[in-house]
Amino acid sequence: MPGDLPDYFFRIRENGAAVFRVDTENRQRRIEMDQIAVVNVKNGEIKPHGDRALSDADLATIRDWMTARTELLARRDIDDIHRAVDHLNLTAQWAQSKATDAQLNAVTDALLLAMHDLRSVLVRRKADRLMKAAGEG
Structure with missing residues (x-):
C-alpha cells in the first residue's frame, strides 16, 4: 500500500533520539507509537524504555540508525x-565595501x-600533523 509507514520512528533529541515502534495494525487503524528506547549517539548507549526488553531486530534497527545518524552529523559538521x-x-567583502564605521566598531574586536x-588552533593542529608525518616518514 502506498504510504506504508516504517516500523520504527526516531524522535531526534539533543544527543540521540527517543525510539518508537510504529503500529498501524490495530482495530481502529490508528497510528500508535510505543516508545521502546532512548539512544545516545555520542556514547553509543541504548537504554530500553521502562522495563522493556529489546529484540534483536529492535537493536539492529537502532544500531543502523545510530550509524547513519553519526555519518549524517559528521557530514553536516563539515x-x-x-x-x-x-x-x-x-x-571581508562587507567590511571592505559596505560597512559603516559604526558597524565596524560594533564587530571588529569580536x-x-x-x-x-x-588561527592559533589551526596553526597548532597543522604543526602537530606535520610533526607526526615527519616522524612516520
Missing part, C-alpha cells in the same frame, strides 16, 4: 565549516579575537 569559510569571505583564536 558542511557547516565550509559555510563558515563562505561567511568569512562575505564578511571578529579579531575569534579569528586570532581560530
